[in-house]
Every structure is written in C-alpha cells, then in structure tokens.
Amino acid sequence: MNARTAAIADLERRIGHSFADRALLERALTHASVGDGAREVRHYERLEFLGDRVLNLVAAEVLMARDADAREGEMSRRLAALVNYQACARVARDLGLAPALRVSASAAKVRAAWPGSVGADG
Numbered sequence: 001m002n003a004r005t006a007a008i009a010d011l012e013r014r015i016g017h018s019f020a021d022r023a024l025l026e027r028a029l030t031h032a033s034v035g036d037g038a039r040e041v042r043h044y045e046r047l048e049f050l051g052d053r054v055l056n057l058v059a060a061e062v063l064m065a066r067d068a069d070a071r072e073g074e075m076s077r078r079l080a081a082l083v084n085y086q087a088c089a090r091v092a093r094d095l096g097l098a099p100a101l102r103v104s105a106s107a108a109k110v111r112a113a114w115p116g117s118v119g120a121d122g
Helices: 003-015 022-028 045-066 072-082 085-095
Strands: none
C-alpha cells in the first residue's frame, strides 16, 4: 500500500465512511493541477461547486432552526463566520486531507502551504 492509499484509508476511518464509488472518491480528491488542465483528467472543481452550495444550505438551515427570531442580516453574519475559507481549511487540516489529495508534481512542491489553500476547496 503506497502512502496516498494509506492516507485515503486513514481519511475514511476518521470520517467514519467507506466510499463505495472509488472513481467518484478519486475525482473528489484530484486537484485540477493534475494533467495540467487536460480535459480527460476528472478533478474536483465541479464537485466543489456543488459542495459549496450544499454546505451553505445546511448551515443556513441549522442557523434558522436555532434562532427562529434572528433577522436576515444577523444570520448572514453567522453564516459567513461558519462557512468561510479559514473554517474549511481548519476542518481539512483536522481531517488530514492533504496527504490523500492527488496533485501535480509542481503543486506537491508547495504542499507545506496546505491545507490553507487546496484543502479548503469545496
């Protein structure tokens, strides 16, 4: 088992879910830098687009349920505090996401900056 395969297994263990669709998991863990933008390389950007919307919807639903009297402006501020770059990067770091990602060789050289950038996507 290579290091990335072990990292994926460890990630699944930490989140308590084993993915049945390994091709979809591989896509979800593939950065757009792989293949230098070649169309045949399936990466996570479209999934990230969808995931961002789902995350915002779920967070908004929780905020509305917790405070039925909160005004829209207050809920917007709370949502922005919950769902932002830093919060997503912190979750990615806590999950140990970076070692499971598939990235280009050039992107791997800047791995030290993760998950502050790539790990916060989607």
